[in-house]
Amino acid sequence: MSRLEPFTELVSRVVPVPSENVDTDRIVPARFLTTTGRRGLGRALFADWRVGPDGAPNPDCPLDLEIHRGARILLAGHNFGCGSSREHAAWALVDAGFRVVVSTRLADIFRGNALRNGLLAAEVERAAYERLLERVRRDPAVELAVSLERRELRLADGDPESFEVDGFARQCMLKGVDQLGYLLEQLDEIAAWEAAHPPRVDTRSLPSTA
Amino acid sequence: MTAGPRTLFEKVWRDHVVAGGGELPSTLYVDLHLVHEVTSPQAFDLLRERGLEVRRPNQTFATMDHSTPTLPAGADGRFPILDPTARRQLDRLVENCAAFGVPLAPLGDPRRGIVHVIGPELGLTQPGMTIACGDSHSSTHGAFGAVAFGIGTTEVANVLATQTTLYRRPRTFEVRIDGRLQPHVSAKDLILAVIADIGTEGGTGHVFEYRGEAVRALDMEQRMTLCNMSIEAGARAGMVAPDDTTYEYLSRRPYAPSGRAWQEVVAGWRRLPSDDGARFDAGVSLDASRLEPMITYGTSPGMAVPVRQPVPEAGSIADAHRRETFERAVRYMGIEPGKPLLGRAIDVVFVGSCTNGRISDLREVARVLAGRKVADGVKMLIVPGSQSVKSQAEAEGLAEVFLSAGAEWRESGCSLCLAMNGDRVEPGQYAVSTTNRNFEGRQGAGARTFLASPATAAASAVHGRIADVRELEAGR
Numbered sequence: 001m002s003r004l005e006p007f008t009e010l011v012s013r014v015v016p017v018p019s020e021n022v023d024t025d026r027i028v029p030a031r032f033l034t035t036t037g038r039r040g041l042g043r044a045l046f047a048d049w050r051v052g053p054d055g056a057p058n059p060d061c062p063l064d065l066e067i068h069r070g071a072r073i074l075l076a077g078h079n080f081g082c083g084s085s086r087e088h089a090a091w092a093l094v095d096a097g098f099r100v101v102v103s104t105r106l107a108d109i110f111r112g113n114a115l116r117n118g119l120l121a122a123e124v125e126r127a128a129y130e131r132l133l134e135r136v137r138r139d140p141a142v143e144l145a146v147s148l149e150r151r152e153l154r155l156a157d158g159d160p161e162s163f164e165v166d167g168f169a170r171q172c173m174l175k176g177v178d179q180l181g182y183l184l185e186q187l188d189e190i191a192a193w194e195a196a197h198p199p200r201v202d203t204r205s206l207p208s209t210a
Numbered sequence: 211m212t213a214g215p216r217t218l219f220e221k222v223w224r225d226h227v228v229a230g231g232g233e234l235p236s237t238l239y240v241d242l243h244l245v246h247e248v249t250s251p252q253a254f255d256l257l258r259e260r261g262l263e264v265r266r267p268n269q270t271f272a273t274m275d276h277s278t279p280t281l282p283a284g285a286d287g288r289f290p291i292l293d294p295t296a297r298r299q300l301d302r303l304v305e306n307c308a309a310f311g312v313p314l315a316p317l318g319d320p321r322r323g324i325v326h327v328i329g330p331e332l333g334l335t336q337p338g339m340t341i342a343c344g345d346s347h348s349s350t351h352g353a354f355g356a357v358a359f360g361i362g363t364t365e366v367a368n369v370l371a372t373q374t375t376l377y378r379r380p381r382t383f384e385v386r387i388d389g390r391l392q393p394h395v396s397a398k399d400l401i402l403a404v405i406a407d408i409g410t411e412g413g414t415g416h417v418f419e420y421r422g423e424a425v426r427a428l429d430m431e432q433r434m435t436l437c438n439m440s441i442e443a444g445a446r447a448g449m450v451a452p453d454d455t456t457y458e459y460l461s462r463r464p465y466a467p468s469g470r471a472w473q474e475v476v477a478g479w480r481r482l483p484s485d486d487g488a489r490f491d492a493g494v495s496l497d498a499s500r501l502e503p504m505i506t507y508g509t510s511p512g513m514a515v516p517v518r519q520p521v522p523e524a525g526s527i528a529d530a531h532r533r534e535t536f537e538r539a540v541r542y543m544g545i546e547p548g549k550p551l552l553g554r555a556i557d558v559v560f561v562g563s564c565t566n567g568r569i570s571d572l573r574e575v576a577r578v579l580a581g582r583k584v585a586d587g588v589k590m591l592i593v594p595g596s597q598s599v600k601s602q603a604e605a606e607g608l609a610e611v612f613l614s615a616g617a618e619w620r621e622s623g624c625s626l627c628l629a630m631n632g633d634r635v636e637p638g639q640y641a642v643s644t645t646n647r648n649f650e651g652r653q654g655a656g657a658r659t660f661l662a663s664p665a666t667a668a669a670s671a672v673h674g675r676i677a678d679v680r681e682l683e684a685g686r
């Protein structure tokens with residue numbers, strides 16, 4: 001049951017977003033959450049950062065710089081993706097072309113959301129992060145090669161840096177399978193569990209009075 | 211399998227693992243799935259794409275809260291939903307719930323309200339349960355001794371279809387709070403102090419259990435405030451062991467068991483608290499009696515100080531990235547490092563949200579506002595957490611107090627907690643807010659938020675400036 005594009009290797013330029021604790025409200029402001037679809041959220045990505053209050057592009061935001069056009073790797077500060085559980089943050093990154101987020105730590109819910117959408121959540125040691133950041137700042141055109149198979153990041157001329165990623169999610173991404181398919185294969189066990197554990201509430205026991 | 215002493219979390223967790231563990235994530239059964247309009251439409255679509263049903267509609271409950279207007283329906287019975295995409299989203303929830311048989315509390319239903327307010331008040335939330343919801347503040351329900359966590363939309367689909375979710379077993383974290391809170395210091399101040407202490411990622415990968423004398427002394431609503439903001443410290447969930455306070459709150463709630471069934475469930479719940487000698491993977495301890503009213507100064511909930519204390523200075527932050535983040539926050543907020551926030555002029559005061567939109571919060575605000583006025587030039591918005599909180603506040607005369615003080619009193623919903631329902635703070639404005647997030651743009655593009663307790667919010671509304679409620683109340 002293949003629902004994700006398998007991920008093995010990728011080479012791309014890197015967009016650095018080194019602020020710490022970048023929350024999902026910044027990644028996708030709440031006013032974009034009224035959407036009922038998963039696509040098209042790329043325009044919402046960092047919407048209030050890319051453009052200043054006057055509507056002009058914000059020079060502090062690296063996302064729209066010519067040098068980063070088409071980049072597929074985001075190098076993000078510690079605890080990126082904290083806050084709201086909105087999966088829209090992962091959808092927006094994917095829609096904008098990203099396939100990898102590298103950080104020293106990604107917030108729990110965001111990490112899961114990313115991996116479930118084929119966005120590789122790669123966590124590296126602080127020293128490796130600093131080396132990558134320093135290099136990308138010095139040379140924004142530098143390319144980074146990502147191997148999920150080897151759990152490795154490698155700058156064009158540098159040594160490989162290893163990264164951590166959840167082992168199960170890694171297998172799912174390598175094969176392009178998703179979790180729902182995996183859970184559906186466990187329906188017998190789920191039914192057995194239910195047979196031994198009666199439901200704790202019945203949400204249908206009161207009628208709607210609207 | 212050894213039966214050594216276990217924590218509250220471990221007991222509930224073990225009770226719900228269907229399969230997996232070890233190298234694989236655990237397949238965890240979900241007793242109660244709460245749904246709202248914003249994080250569910252794409253999940254129902256996933257079910258449709260695969261021709262799947264909702265496995266247990268009778269263990270699923272939906273409400274509308276995030277994008278609903280807080281102004282009442284017009285004479286024609288229509289709700290003033292100005293944004294057509296928000297209206298479409300609400301319509302989709304109605305269609306999806308009808309198509310899949312999921313019970314829904316729509317606009318106009320007296321059960322409707324913020325998902326984390328209505329779960330407990332309807333008695334859907336019960337000790338020992340696993341609860342999932344496509345919203346990070348699901349940790350609120352942990353106040354009852356449930357394992358409750360926020361999930362993304364793809365997981366919402368997983369739970370709808372299988373009533374399970376894949377979850378790596380988190381580690382346990384004891385948040386021990388001894389001593390007693392001083393007057394005018396609330397659970398909100400307590401949790402802001404905890405987050406300031408351990409940092410916004412201090413709880414990553416862990417489930418908190420709040421323990422100690424101060425926690426036992428809190429009522430259920432204060433416990434919910436505490437658990438609600440666990441996610442703001444990076445934790446997966448927060449919990450408080452159930453006790454008589456819990457059972458007292460839950461008995462006779464609409465969906466709670468009654469009669470003999472009630473006796474039986476309570477007997478089971480009494481076995482849930484952590485065993486003596488149970489070990490936690492990590493911990494922190496605080497003395498409640500030393501805490502003061504807290505306020506945030508930055509753009510992350512961990513950037514908080516006691517209200518009379520100065521904001522830190524960049525020079526005191528050794529780590530370069532942390533300093534950069536601090537400087538950016540201070541710039542955004544337009545505040546001066548090294549100076550206290552006390553006395554700073556404000557434009558908006560908001561009371562509400564799943565953190566502080568319950569009846570006891572509103573009573574606290576009414577106590578401070580009684581016989582006083584909201585300062586000129588300040589807009590104060592008071593939004594009950596649910597329709598039931600609204601009618602209770604009206605029956606108790608609280609709404610009267612709010613209106614005569616010059617505050618606005620609205621229909622329930624998330625309102626100004628996040629800018630997606632028509633309520634918002636204008637660019638550059640300052641708001642004291644009883645909510646949980648002071649992120650850039652959270653209350654509107656360019657809006658600047660100070661998080662605080664309901665009492666501090668009310669006192670600040672009266673002064674038109676950030677105030678110390680203890681000072682104001684000493685003058686009574």
Ligand code: SF4
Binds near residue numbers: 276325347565646
């Ligand atoms: S009140 Fe705020 S934090 Fe709570 S559910 Fe609504 S938007 Fe989320």
